[in-house]
Amino acid sequence: MSASVPPGGFAAPKGIPEYVGPEFTTVRDTLIREADRAGYAHIELPVFEDTALYARGVGESTDVVSKEMYSFDDRGGRSVTLRPEGTAGVVRSVIEHGLDKGGLPVKLRYDGPFFRYERPQAGRFRQLQQVGVEAIGVDDPALDAEVLAVADAGFRALGLRGYRLEITSLGDATTRPQYRTELTRFLEKLDLDEATRERARINPLRVLDDKRPEVRAQLDGAPLMVDHLSDEAAAHHAAVKRHLDDLGVAYVENPWMVRGLDYYTKTTFEFVHDGLGSQSGIGGGGRYDGLMAELGGQALSGVGFGLGVDRTLLACRVEEAGHDAAGRVEVFGVPLGDAAKDRLVGIVGALRRAGIRADLAYGNRGLKGAMKAADRSGARFALVLGDRDLEAGEIQLKDLADGSQAAIALDGAAAAVDRALQDG
RNA sequence: GUGGGUGUAGCUCAGUUGGCAGAGCACUGGGUUGUGAUCCCAGGUGUCGCGGGUUCAAGUCCCGUCACUCACCCCA
Structure with a gap:
């Protein structure tokens, strides 16, 4: 086969941003610097993994897994997938290398490219850059608060002001099934289109953060998870908020918030910036109780975040923050x-x-x-x-x-x- | 995956009822042969996204296609 130069010349693959100069690197490194101070060790992970890891870890019912993964068979016939997120890979590595057999929590940080096959738009790319941390093995609200404080410190170190931290609790396995049933019953009575009805069937919580006004209007009075927490989850949630107050981390509660990945429990959060257009989430994460066991490890809880470097960089440009006027040379x-x-x-x-x-x-x-x-x-x-x-x-x-x-x-x-x- | 918008110089964009391809910025050189960021002068570049069609003639009209972009969906 004879390859030729396409009309108009070669171009980077669709939806992939390229960064020249120090701006990107500065934002990425500044975002994650606080994690180093808090004792999170860097881990370098594979950019692709066994497809089944994400199917099982992230959840078959999520859009990320069902329609956004870059999956292909390698030359040996194994199905592999370019990583769509970081947590599953970190947890796999912790289990594989027995990192959870030592002192707990295991505290790790990572950075690099992730891949999702989506239609690109402002702040949404097919190759996206994230930094993240995971703290695995200890179920302590103070650790949730630490993770949140580390993320918040990253944004503040860049000089960002126009963002907010939204938190809620997604409860735990003791009360979530009952809540889910109640929510499903509520949603069944609504006038919804076919696709939304299907979503309600697969993952009813997802319907709660629908942006369309005609859907929103009907959600008034929907049962909320925060009103159905177990005593333990409620105590955990209260403790996290108390620690955040002590740490001086500002937050607002958003009981309507839902995450797109199935593994989250209890503390769940999102950093939102209002100057970015439609893709306003600059970071997010939370606690995951069942993931370690789900992937074949001990039944240990974990908590972590992923911050979008691309979107944070856009936020810096909007706020004219994070840039250093340093010249190329001296x-x-x-x-x-x-x-x-x-x-x-x-x-x-x-x-x-x-x-x-x-x-x-x-x-x-x-x-x-x-x-x-x-x-x-x-x-x-x-x-x-x-x-x-x-x-x-x-x-x-x-x-x-x-x-x-x-x-x-x-x-x-x-x-x-x-x-x-x-x-x- | 669905819907809207836009494709003209390296960048930002103008281009009228179809009639020679343009401006600003940037770049290079000179004014000033040992001095930049100001000023003046000069210079160059275009598969007008791509492929068809209509026409004496298409950047302009028609069809197709690709790319970019914004929004939905989803999410960092």
Whole structure:
């Protein structure tokens, strides 16, 4: 087969954003930094797993599993799936390597790309980037609060203000079946379209967060999970809120909130930003009591979150937050002629070895063009070198912010530049 | 998966009843042969998303198709 360049040239696959420059990396790393401070160890996970892991872990009835997975057979005939979320993979790894046989909780953090085959729109991508944490093995409301505080700290570290944390409790296995029956009975009496009726049959809770006004209107007076909690779940929920108050984490209760993944119990939450259009969730998560056992491990509880890096970056742009004005380099070399360039190549190398970010004007540009490039690089200083300076054994150090310029000795120029940067 | 909008220069976009393909920004060079961010001058680039059709003539009208985009659904 002879591959050809498509009309209009090659393009990235549909729905996949690409990020050039430091903006993305800064947002991602800042979001998860607090997890490191709270003792969560980094775990690097496979980008694809056995399809059955997600079918069983995330839940067959979820849209994510039933119609959004990138699944395919590998060359050995095994069905594998590009990971649509992080928790199932973390839990699988914990079980496989017996991490839950040591001290509990097991605290892990991860970051990277996830994949869902959806129709792209603002803030919704087929390859999405997330950071996340999981704390497995201890069912303690204080741990729920810690996880929430770690996520909140990530958003705050970026300077974001226009978001809110919504929380609720999805209860536990002792009362959820009764509640579900009651809700189903309520939904059966409503006038709903076929697709929604089907959804009500498969997962009635999902109907509660329908956005359509004609559906919303009918949901008035629907039974809510928070009114049907077991004593233990209610106590857990109250304790989480108390801890959040102590930690100074602001939240609002949203008893209508539902999660799209089946494994959540008790504490459930979502971070919502109002400046992003339709896809307003910038992070979410909660506690999962049954997942470890469901995937063949001990019956241990866990709690975690996933934060959307793509959407958080959009939020930063909306709020004009999170950007650092740091230039591409700190020092930029401007050579006049070949002899000067020979010498500057060495000086730039010495600067880099000293840990200073440095670049120079390549391509034998004119002085004006080279200065322009220096300006554009964002450098604090330009190093201008010509024949006249070489003869005098000097090099011109120009401060690009105020335009001042001074000659410094060519020998040991790198060290002198280092000192100038420290002073500045 | 469903519905709406948009595809013209690297970017943002104009392009009239069908009649030579345009502007601003950006980029490169020069004004100023040793000085950037201001100013002035000059320069270049287009499969007008793609494929058909109508016409003497299509960026413009018709059909198809693809892509992007927004919303529903769903979710980070």
